[in-house]
């Protein structure tokens with residue numbers, strides 16, 4: 001199997017933004033996966049339109065960010081960030097639709113090499129997130145007949161923006177579960193949490209036609225903003241998510257989310273692991 005990746009250079013921002021390496025991550029992740037010879041197939045994403053962005057956000061907020069009259073989630077008015085946003089959100093939505101339309105078979109998985117979604121609320125950005133690509137992707141999937149969509153947010157931090165939009169727009173068809181909202185800690189507690197992860201997925205997302213997996217790298221024990229799982233436990237986390245979804249016949253679209261270790265190679269290594277486990281579970285040659 002070739003893993004379907006929805007990627008365009010337009011997702012990438014070269015200008016450094018305060019506090020987070022995420023806008024510059026898509027190109028680095030793609031280079032790493034190519035270098036490692038992962039069997040991937042790159043698909044051009046469809047850019048999100050203003051109408052698409054308004055599936056998750058207030059129209060004035062959307063227009064203000066895009067014309068740089070309002071600050072983005074980094075607190076800047078960068079034209080380069082504004083230009084990238086329809087592509088980062090579009091990549092997530094394109095991956096979601098691809099996974100959904102691939103049905104329940106072995107190939108029902110797709111990737112968006114993007115970050116910066118879950119702290120973006122209905123009319124605000126923050127925490128390095130400007131627009132909520134998870135909600136836009138979920139709503140596009142619902143429009144395409146998903147029935148119900150789940151968001152498994154295993155970033156270190158709580159997806160407050162996602163929660164805000166779900167409440168504001170009364171999206172009872174979209175279910176969110178976040179690691180950042182739970183009390184799991186290190187050591188034995190982390191081991192137990194990983195053992196219970198299959199039941200959590202099958203219980204929380206029963207009846208969903210699609211799962212969006214927000215595979216944050218900042219819950220690594222060495223992350224300056226994180227700190228629960230070892231590298232091997234993070235690999236186990238990813239393996240369990242993919243194995244459980246495959247067993248349930250639940251299509252998955254996943255993305256990168258946070259990761260703040262330096263040098264960035266340490267963060268890329270964790271994203272590499274997620275891709276490796278995905279390829280292993282869905283029948284590729286990754287190891």
Ligand SMILES: [Zn+2]
Nearest residue numbers: 155157218258
């Ligand atoms: Zn985070």
